Amino acid sequence: MQGGTRKKFVQLARCANTLMAFDITLRMFRYRPGQAAHFETYAVTVPDAANVLDAIEQVWDKHDRDLMFRHACHHASCGTCAVRVNGREVLPCIAPVKNYLDGAKALTIEPLRNFSMVGDLLVDVAPLLQRQETAGLVITRPVENHLDGKPIASAQGLDPESVETVPFNRFEDCIECGICLSACPTMAASTKFFGPAGLAALKSQLDKTTDPTERARLLDLADDEQGVWRCHSAWECTETCPQNVRPAEAIMALRQAILARKFGFGK
Amino acid sequence: MNPKRSTLGWFWQSVTGLALLLLLGVHFVAHHFIAAGGLRDFNQVMAYLSNPIIIALELGFLVSVTIHALLGVRSILFDLGLDARWEKNVTWALTALGALTLAYGVWLLYTILQTGSALAMWTR
Amino acid sequence: MNLSLPENKKIRFLRWFDFRSWRLGMLAYILNRVTAIGLVLYLYIHLAVLSMLTGGPAQWDPFVALARSPMFLALDVLLLAGMLIHGLNGVRVALTGFGIGVRAQKPMFVALMLVGAVLLLAGALKIFME
Numbered sequence: 021m022q023g024g025t026r027k028k029f030v031q032l033a034r035c036a037n038t039l040m041a042f043d044i045t046l047r048m049f050r051y052r053p054g055q056a057a058h059f060e061t062y063a064v065t066v067p068d069a070a071n072v073l074d075a076i077e078q079v080w081d082k083h084d085r086d087l088m089f090r091h092a093c094h095h096a097s098c099g100t101c102a103v104r105v106n107g108r109e110v111l112p113c114i115a116p117v118k119n120y121l122d123g124a125k126a127l128t129i130e131p132l133r134n135f136s137m138v139g140d141l142l143v144d145v146a147p148l149l150q151r152q153e154t155a156g157l158v159i160t161r162p163v164e165n166h167l168d169g170k171p172i173a174s175a176q177g178l179d180p181e182s183v184e185t186v187p188f189n190r191f192e193d194c195i196e197c198g199i200c201l202s203a204c205p206t207m208a209a210s211t212k213f214f215g216p217a218g219l220a221a222l223k224s225q226l227d228k229t230t231d232p233t234e235r236a237r238l239l240d241l242a243d244d245e246q247g248v249w250r251c252h253s254a255w256e257c258t259e260t261c262p263q264n265v266r267p268a269e270a271i272m273a274l275r276q277a278i279l280a281r282k283f284g285f286g287k
Numbered sequence: 288m289n290p291k292r293s294t295l296g297w298f299w300q301s302v303t304g305l306a307l308l309l310l311l312g313v314h315f316v317a318h319h320f321i322a323a324g325g326l327r328d329f330n331q332v333m334a335y336l337s338n339p340i341i342i343a344l345e346l347g348f349l350v351s352v353t354i355h356a357l358l359g360v361r362s363i364l365f366d367l368g369l370d371a372r373w374e375k376n377v378t379w380a381l382t383a384l385g386a387l388t389l390a391y392g393v394w395l396l397y398t399i400l401q402t403g404s405a406l407a408m409w410t411r
Numbered sequence: 412m413n414l415s416l417p418e419n420k421k422i423r424f425l426r427w428f429d430f431r432s433w434r435l436g437m438l439a440y441i442l443n444r445v446t447a448i449g450l451v452l453y454l455y456i457h458l459a460v461l462s463m464l465t466g467g468p469a470q471w472d473p474f475v476a477l478a479r480s481p482m483f484l485a486l487d488v489l490l491l492a493g494m495l496i497h498g499l500n501g502v503r504v505a506l507t508g509f510g511i512g513v514r515a516q517k518p519m520f521v522a523l524m525l526v527g528a529v530l531l532l533a534g535a536l537k538i539f540m541e
Contacts, residue, residue, distance in 0.1 A: 107431025269514075297508065304501045315494070328468065330468065
């Protein structure tokens with residue numbers, strides 16, 4: 021092959037290769053109890069359409085079987101894999117590697133903040149789950165006639181009468197991934213705060229019940245030094261939430277409900 | 288967590304905050320923008336305080352700013368995740384500091400007015 | 412520097428200074444807190460300074476002359492900046508807390524800060540023109 025043709029061929033091959041796969045570097049947070057935490061760098065090759073979780077799995081697959089991380093569904097419905105990529109909270113299962121590639125082609129992967137660390141990317145999410153349980157959050161809403169604040173009948177073109185009688189199951193928006201607790205500056209300073217996810221769960225439960233005893237219990241939990249009043253309106257929870265739960269809005273709505281109860285106006 | 292303890296700190300923070308937007312506006316503009324040279328000399332201060340509405344506004348400002356500032360300090364300290372005993376201590380200490388601040392402010396205003404009228408008598 | 416290391420647990424709020432994760436909301440949070448602490452300190456300094464008024468013009472007027480020096484005027488501009496940032500951000504916190512403009516809190520913050528910048532500029536000119 022002549023020099024010029026060969027050069028062109030190599031360029032073409034390189035071009036095709038970049039369409040197929042990336043060579044990237046992962047700076048991974050590594051930690052074991054009793055040992056010093058540190059970063060370790062791994063070179064991996066991932067397909068063009070890879071998400072960050074694919075890259076993490078490559079590290080586990082090709083470099084270090086001791087890597088501790090969590091995942092299950094790979095499509096943002098289980099909420100187990102949340103980590104920080106380049107300092108920001110994401111679900112790596114739906115975060116394209118491409119979005120993070122700058123000139124350096126390196127990604128820094130760290131565990132969520134504001135939880136106790138177990139090892140590597142693994143944190144203890146028990147405090148989050150305990151709060152959700154206290155709020156009484158269930159996985160599905162048993163009967164629902166409204167979706168995003170609009171009656172389902174009008175949104176779906178159904179007969180309102182029939183919708184009233186048909187039980188409609190809907191999954192809760194919150195997937196208990198812990199991202200909002202990691203992004204919340206108040207949570208960063210104090211572990212006593214009930215936290216954005218927990219307060220959003222309280223609001224969600226409040227909307228579902230008309231039982232005065234249960235409503236009073238939920239509002240008592242929210243109306244506390246460490247409840248809705250501890251929030252200082254950074255709105256980082258709503259900004260980072262991958263599921264549109266909008267915890268900050270839930271906190272503001274709970275404040276209305278608490279003030280309404282206290283001063284006897286509204287509902 | 289103590290669900291029985293009602294918490295209106297945030298509500299009062301908002302109310303005093305709104306009051307401060309108005310009162311601090313008046314206070315700052317009156318003392319630093321309207322006054323010639325950006326700050327009143329003693330006789331100008333006395334002339335300013337001769338208006339009872341101004342005295343009422345300055346007292347309102349003193350009360351609002353003290354409540355707002357100390358509720359804020361309490362909030363900042365509580366954010367550090369104090370245990371229950373320290374939360375109680377902080378609340379008591381700041382309540383005492385607030386009372387002292389208000390007492391000092393009122394004493395100061397009274398003394399300044401006394402000084403002013405005494406000097407006025409003397410120079411007349 | 413990594414701020415989520417377990418040995419940093421005791422001073423948890425140091426995690427605020429992981430600048431990689433800062434967005435507008437975090438900026439508002441920190442600005443509000445920094446100005447709050449500054450304004451509380453100023454309040455008590457101010458109250459202490461005012462005690463000079465009890466000494467009559469002999470004590471107060473020399474201080475006024477000092478306070479009209481450029482260095483003090485620069486501090487006045489700093490004070491005005493702190494008051495504007497804290498007060499205008501407070502408008503956002505209070506309004507959204509009462510359920511007003513919750514979906515517009517970000518543009519609201521930006522707009523309020525722009526208003527603050529204009530007022531600061533006007534105030535600074537006024538302070539130094541005198």
